[in-house]
Amino acid sequence: MRKGIIFKGKLLPLILMLPQLAITGIFFFWPAGQAIWSSLLREDAFGLNRDFVGLENFAEVLADPTWREAAQNTAVFALSVAVLALSAALLLAVQADKAIRGSGLYKTLLIWPYAVAPAIAAVLWLFLFHPQIGLIGRALNAAQIAWDYRLNGGQAMLLVIIASAWKQVSYNFIFFLAGLQSIPRAVLEAASIDGARPVRRFWTIIFPLLSPTSFFLLTVNLVYAFFDTFGVIHALTQGGPAKATETLIYKVYVDGVENLNLGASAAQSVILMIIVIAMTAVQFRFIERKVHY
Amino acid sequence: MLRRTLARSAAALTTAALVANRRAVAQGAPVELQFWHGLTQPLGGMLEQIAADFNNSQQRYRINATYRGGYAETMVAAIAAFRASNAPNIVQMFEVGTATMMAATRATKPVWELLQQTGVNINFDDVLPGIRGYYSLPDGRMASMPFNSSTAVAFYNKDMFRKGGLDPEAFPKTWQAVAEAARKLKAAGIAAPMTTSWPTWLMVEQFSAIHDIPLASKGNGFGGLDAELTINNPLMVRHMQNLIDWHKEGLFRYGGRDNAADGLLPSGECAFTFASSGTRARILKEAKFEWGTAMLPYYDDAPNAPLNSIIGGASLWAMNKGPGAGRSEAEWKGVAEFFAWLAKPEVAAKWHTDTGYLPLTRSGYEQVKATGFYKQNVGADVPIEQMLRGGGVLTENSRGIRLGGFPEIRNIIQEEMERAFQGQQDARTLLENATRRGNVVLRNFERANRA
Structure with missing residues (x-):
């Protein structure tokens, strides 16, 4: 085997890498470093009094029952969003991949929700499910089903899960569709000739061959549910009622921006950063082994 | 070439700005x-x-x-x-x-x-x-x-009051009478007679001021940063328990935090509400019925009630x-x-x-008043009269609130109220939890702002 071409000197590669390094440094390492530094301080909102308190903020956050509640909410929320968004997208992708009339139109329409901003998406759902002004909300109440997500925590959670998952279905759909189209037709035809029914073909051929896509999407969806759903929650429930839909990222916002408790908020975001790094590492290390490429 | 042009125009701009600045200073620009x-x-x-x-x-x-x-x-x-x-x-x-x-x-x-x-x-x-x-x-x-x-006042739907057989010109003065009125309205087919905007401001802050009970020690925090919440008191427990019971009974509708409930009266959903006096403009615009403004109710067996409301x-x-x-x-x-x-x-x-x-x-x-404004805008003077209720002499409890991190405490109380309305806790637990969590906020604020 021939050795690859080796560039002489270190300057050129460094210069070529510089833009990327600069972006990573400015937009990731710098703010992350600032968050770590703030998490070790206790200061007033105006930054006039500042104390170095070591890990005290972390100890307080971890001992705080409302933080643990938010962690539980986040687990329920992220898992539900990922499962719902992935399964719905897979179902839709499999259907749209079939030779049906107007499949191009379906595909286009299914991709649209991805272009909707989270806050707008939330408002759309609000217009559907608001107990006073929402179409479905009013219908539910008229049918004697007590629907009020502003007081019922379970209903509130359900609503933010559905709204967040709906936003993510389009993204997953594109990837699943691409994954489906890259499966060789010959394999499927051979299976058909052997007498395998569609369901069996799906579970024994399509699903395993889709696993790299699914694995990638699982990671992306969990990260989405952890971080990008702030807008949906903020517009729909503001973390309420009684903190029922307060996820970790939302709590970071509430404590930092609303309550001006910067140390606690920074400590929480550092913990969140560690959780997500760990989660991604675990996914790549353990789950990836089971994936057929 | 391009670079030179850029440099030259930048220099020109700077000079222009300097000149302009000097001229401005010379002319005494604002x-x-x-x-x-x-x-x-x-x-x-x-x-x-x-x-x-x-x-x-x-x-x-x-x-x-x-x-x-x-x-x-x-x-x-x-x-x-x-x-x-x-x-x-x-x-x-x-x-x-x-x-x-x-x-x-x-x-x-x-x-x-x-x-x-x-x-x-x-x-x-x-x-x-x-x-x-x-x-x-x-x-x-x-x-x-x-x-x-x-300040906060009561707004009510006079048409619904008529329907419920109540006097449309007299909003009940006491909480006891409010509950009775709500029951009559409920019996007349109004699904949710009563609601409130700003649950903490109305049902805790205003309530404490009107009844002359302290919301926090140190004169509601005016006396120093080491104040502690005192909302876990018998009258507050009684009122919260009433709200929880009325909610269960269907007399009271929890309409959400802050001003989320503002729309429930004008839309004709609720017969009366307690809200900011500033809601008047919205009700004027949206309500398609006859409505009135009244002072906030009180428990007449509380010794000093009613005092002025707070702002x-x-x-x-x-x-x-x-x-x-x-x-x-x-x-x-x-x-x-x-x-x-x-x-x-x-x-x-x-x-x-x-x-x-x-x-x-x-x-x-x-x-x-002399211009006749309040004659043309009936009810617009109710908030002012209520501010002067009790003779306009403020007590330590009706002067206002001076607590650090109070926006957060407001939310904590709203959260605990939500838990209670969900049926998870009674009034005593509600106020215990709110006091405990609120005091943590006060201590953090005290610590971050020590001189």
């Missing part, structure tokens, strides 16, 4: 003052009009009034700007941010000091006591400039530029002159009648 506010339209436009009138009235100062999002966003924006040494000269701060601003002594200049330093005179003696008390130091010196103050709304704070950056004398003077403009009787009266916010002074109220 001192630019930034004023950040948190009022949406149409109120924000009216506020900006006041600033424009001030600018037109003189040449020396120019107030740039800009909208920075709601109250909470404006507060956060001003604080962030201060940390970046770019704070506005004046910021509008909601009443619950008062303690936070006051504790940041290096970030703000109290109004009394501002006036003393600049030699501008504003007479605060005549300001409505409830407004004055809220924004002054324990010794009576003003900390911030009162601007848009509201909401916002005041104006004069801010320093940043932790290490000061302001020129001219800037402070301009801020003081603008505050004096706001306190002028005709400006204050116009603001009051245009917006429905409380008049600033008692004499201003009398003047407006």
